[in-house]
Amino acid sequence: MAKVLREQGFRAVVYPNDHRPAHVHVIEAESEAVFDLHCPGGPPALRENYGFSRQDLRKIETILSRQITDICERWRAIHGAA
Numbered sequence: 001m002a003k004v005l006r007e008q009g010f011r012a013v014v015y016p017n018d019h020r021p022a023h024v025h026v027i028e029a030e031s032e033a034v035f036d037l038h039c040p041g042g043p044p045a046l047r048e049n050y051g052f053s054r055q056d057l058r059k060i061e062t063i064l065s066r067q068i069t070d071i072c073e074r075w076r077a078i079h080g081a082a
């Protein structure tokens with residue numbers, strides 16, 4: 001797995017052998033969520049949630065939105081295209 005972002009205790013990762021569409025897994029402690037990126041400009045959208053509160057999900061979406069261009073570039077570097 002490739003870490004593409006770490007902020008406020010959240011870690012966003014991309015798995016090299018993962019499927020499309022472009023997405024990240026956000027992990028923190030025992031919680032995980034999957035956000036589709038909608039590259040190149042977003043907005044990120046929640047696809048799956050395992051344990052995050054609504055407040056945390058809003059915070060994660062804000063973090064991802066601010067960094068969407070860089071995250072999409074990292075996805076392309078790993079997978080070849082968004």
